[in-house]
């Protein structure tokens with residue numbers, strides 16, 4: 001007996017290792033069959049007059065769902081939100097944060113709003129009141145227009161256009177000859193925040209507000225729109241689908257068009273697991289060359305580069321997107337971007353370039 005005790009003791013760590021290893025869920029490889037994950041140095045912006053300016057699609061990601069989609073002198077901004085915070089009350093835009101982000105991008109020809117939760121619209125008023133943006137139109141739901149009416153500024157409300165007809169295209173004017181932007185909205189619904197199907201703050205804003213919104217409860221979701229953006233320069237054209245609200249295609253088949261063969265899908269990450277068929281079914285319809293993941297940083301912390309809430313399963317979503325490579329021969333790349341950095345008198349950094 002005395003001789004076997006050290007032997008048994010030596011086996012304990014071995015048994016423990018076997019037990020722990022066998023009870024862990026097996027980890028999947030980062031890349032699926034048919035894909036390679038590359039991490040490479042990001043690009044800086046191509047500025048006016050530089051080679052490729054009017055033939056390269058440039059995508060700035062300012063965090064959450066705020067993107068600048070630029071082709072030469074034509075540009076569209078999605079969901080202005082750069083004031084990273086979530087509060088019950090005093091939920092207001094930070095002018096300093098707006099100045100050093102939206103104040104430094106090329107002035108857009110149009111702003112489009114997916115829905116009216118604060119993390120998609122909080123900085124719209126601050127952006128639209130910048131002097132350089134005096135002619136910029138904004139397009140969104142009736143609820144979005146009613147929310148922005150709260151500041152009671154006719155110079156803003158006259159530039160807010162409500163979308164009422166799903167599938168009816170509109171063309172904001174561009175300031176450069178030979179350029180054209182056509183945007184088609186597709187009515188959708190917000191992805192459920194919870195597996196049981198619950199979506200928070202899911203009301204509508206049915207009449208114009210008479211005071212600026214300031215509580216998180218003022219930012220009700222309202223009607224929800226995805227957008228197909230066709231952007232053309234004299235040299236090239238691109239189709240971008242802003243999938244700001246993926247939803248069950250069995251229930252809402254017209255929320256994503258079929259057989260469009262887009263160049264880029266901006267794909268939202270939060271609540272992906274609560275939408276049946278997402279992303280495979282949605283990408284199966286859109287057949288993109290590129291997918292750009294979005295809205296996976298935290299909007300609850302001041303640091304826009306922080307991860308956290310809303311929680312996103314980026315490895316799982318990345319593998320699900322890679323799995324569509326085999327059924328979509330057009331697929332070239334999945335991009336998981338860093339937030340675009342805008343410093344005074346320097347080129348924007350972390351810009352995605354699509355050729």
Ligand SMILES: [Zn+2]
Pocket residue numbers: 115117120190
């Ligand atoms: Zn939302």
